[in-house]
Amino acid sequence: MTARNSSETARVIPEATVARLPVYLRALTALAESGIRTCSSEDLAVAAGVNSAKLRKDLSYLGSYGTRGVGYDVDYLRYQIAREIGVTQDWPVVIVGIGNLGHALANYSGFRSRGFRVVALLDADPHLHDELVAGVAVRPFDDLEAIVAEHGVAIGVIATPAVSAQNVADRMVAAGITSILNFAPSVLSVPDGVDVRKVDLSIELQILAYHEQRKAHDAAGAALPPVEGAAL
Amino acid sequence: MTARNSSETARVIPEATVARLPVYLRALTALAESGIRTCSSEDLAVAAGVNSAKLRKDLSYLGSYGTRGVGYDVDYLRYQIAREIGVTQDWPVVIVGIGNLGHALANYSGFRSRGFRVVALLDADPHLHDELVAGVAVRPFDDLEAIVAEHGVAIGVIATPAVSAQNVADRMVAAGITSILNFAPSVLSVPDGVDVRKVDLSIELQILAYHEQRKAHDAAGAALPPVEGAAL
DNA sequence: GCCATTTTGTTCCCACGTTCACAAACTCCT
DNA sequence: AGGAGTTTGTGAACGTGGGAACAAAATGGC
Numbered sequence: 001m002t003a004r005n006s007s008e009t010a011r012v013i014p015e016a017t018v019a020r021l022p023v024y025l026r027a028l029t030a031l032a033e034s035g036i037r038t039c040s041s042e043d044l045a046v047a048a049g050v051n052s053a054k055l056r057k058d059l060s061y062l063g064s065y066g067t068r069g070v071g072y073d074v075d076y077l078r079y080q081i082a083r084e085i086g087v088t089q090d091w092p093v094v095i096v097g098i099g100n101l102g103h104a105l106a107n108y109s110g111f112r113s114r115g116f117r118v119v120a121l122l123d124a125d126p127h128l129h130d131e132l133v134a135g136v137a138v139r140p141f142d143d144l145e146a147i148v149a150e151h152g153v154a155i156g157v158i159a160t161p162a163v164s165a166q167n168v169a170d171r172m173v174a175a176g177i178t179s180i181l182n183f184a185p186s187v188l189s190v191p192d193g194v195d196v197r198k199v200d201l202s203i204e205l206q207i208l209a210y211h212e213q214r215k216a217h218d219a220a221g222a223a224l225p226p227v228e229g230a231a232l
Numbered sequence: 233m234t235a236r237n238s239s240e241t242a243r244v245i246p247e248a249t250v251a252r253l254p255v256y257l258r259a260l261t262a263l264a265e266s267g268i269r270t271c272s273s274e275d276l277a278v279a280a281g282v283n284s285a286k287l288r289k290d291l292s293y294l295g296s297y298g299t300r301g302v303g304y305d306v307d308y309l310r311y312q313i314a315r316e317i318g319v320t321q322d323w324p325v326v327i328v329g330i331g332n333l334g335h336a337l338a339n340y341s342g343f344r345s346r347g348f349r350v351v352a353l354l355d356a357d358p359h360l361h362d363e364l365v366a367g368v369a370v371r372p373f374d375d376l377e378a379i380v381a382e383h384g385v386a387i388g389v390i391a392t393p394a395v396s397a398q399n400v401a402d403r404m405v406a407a408g409i410t411s412i413l414n415f416a417p418s419v420l421s422v423p424d425g426v427d428v429r430k431v432d433l434s435i436e437l438q439i440l441a442y443h444e445q446r447k448a449h450d451a452a453g454a455a456l457p458p459v460e461g462a463a464l
Numbered sequence: 465g466c467c468a469t470t471t472t473g474t475t476c477c478c479a480c481g482t483t484c485a486c487a488a489a490c491t492c493c494t
Numbered sequence: 495a496g497g498a499g500t501t502t503g504t505g506a507a508c509g510t511g512g513g514a515a516c517a518a519a520a521t522g523g524c
Contacts, residue, residue: 056504068490104333111433116437201343211427288471289512300520302470471519475514478511481511493497
């Protein structure tokens with residue numbers, strides 16, 4: 001029951017909607033770059049790959065930013081979503097674990113262009129220290145606390161092997177980080193109030209493999225005659 | 233109604249359950265490596281970071297592999313889940329787009345250890361051709377069809393820039409690939425029967441940023457008096 | 465053999481998310 | 495100005511998923 005700002009209405013955006021807002025943002029940016037000034041919910045829904053009713057309901061959680069009979073002003077809606085997500089401000093980020101994936105993340109241009117600024121790359125391996133990756137020098141993991149304090153870092157990215165991940169997360173939380181993006185294949189336990197999101201490359205492939213196997217299985221089952229030979 | 237195997241029951245596993253099976257598999261592997269032979273649903277639930285009731289319900293979709301009053305045999309359950317997902321067999325995979333992320337994916341050991349074999353790395357850039365990445369030579373993108381046909385590839389990974397992603401997906405589908413893991417920040421349109429899963433690094437960060445902003449906002453809102461009354 | 469104990473498998477119920485369908489509201493044309 | 499045509503915003507129905515609670519089944523002690 002914290003005090004609510006009077007200018008905001010209900011202000012309870014469902015988690016599923018939050019996860020789609022960045023997709024809408026990207027679609028709106030693409031439309032804007034095509035020179036399109038106005039779009040209908042149907043247009044935007046197609047660009048974002050969702051149902052238009054869902055899109056309208058999602059946007060309605062933010063407010064009434066469209067005009068009936070007309071549609072949405074691309075730039076205006078884009079700004080409103082960006083403000084809602086928080087990407088109009090600058091988010092300092094630290095990346096821990098500069099292996100192959102850490103390299104790729106440090107070089108990923110999609111971060112900087114969306115308000116995320118990589119302020120430090122950390123690794124426990126001394127051989128990597130002072131090496132420049134994407135123009136940023138790799139520093140010792142023990143510098144974590146100083147860097148977090150100096151830059152006011154709230155978001156940390158873990159790209160270490162699984163065995164180190166929990167230790168890194170503990171140190172991050174102790175240093176004051178409250179949001180963690182975890183690429184290590186391990187379950188992190190963190191205190192309440194700390195958000196963790198997990199990206200697991202091999203899990204995604206395994207989900208695909210399951211469906212792939214089912215396709216093959218179903219096809220074989222449909223192709224073979226169920227009557228003969230299939231002794232029960 | 234396609235013909236069903238007589239030994240299988242309903243065999244409709246919810247999507248949410250499918251997404252968790254790889255997590256259970258990983259947790260079981262960790263338990264097995266610790267020398268644990270038997271575990272309760274509670275033990276496994278803790279290791280996987282889920283509720284034990286949910287875990288039991290998930291496993292019940294596969295069959296009755298536990299023993300009441302005892303628990304689950306770790307190795308047996310591990311095999312059953314692996315078989316259900318399909319990771320007991322070998323899945324040839326092609327990766328298209330050998331930039332920073334493509335490099336990281338090619339080197340990711342979590343693939344090979346789970347039944348996924350990278351049979352080819354493809355890139356349109358001739359400068360990369362014949363370069364060895366993780367022991368595999370980079371080949372021209374135009375070799376896609378030949379490689380898919382030769383190895384019977386069903387799963388493709390897209391790690392190209394956004395502008396190329398749809399074209400790569402179209403070529404993959406035409407070549408016979410029916411499951412795509414897309415790391416490019418773009419919405420792919422594919423025909424029915426083709427599965428696409430999307431991993432978007434910057435979207436994950438944006439979701440964290442939203443929650444981070446809300447934390448800061450709530451804290452400020454609790455400390456400061458309401459600002460302006462924007463009544464209608 | 466029988467009871468107490470443990471733990472699974474399942475049922476029931478609630479909350480969340482998705483989709484349909486439609487009234488409200490805006491533009492444009494005559 | 496008024497009506498026809500669009501398109502948003504939302505209420506209501508529907509489906510999926512999560513969690514508590516419990517009956518069923520196994521073990522072990524006596």
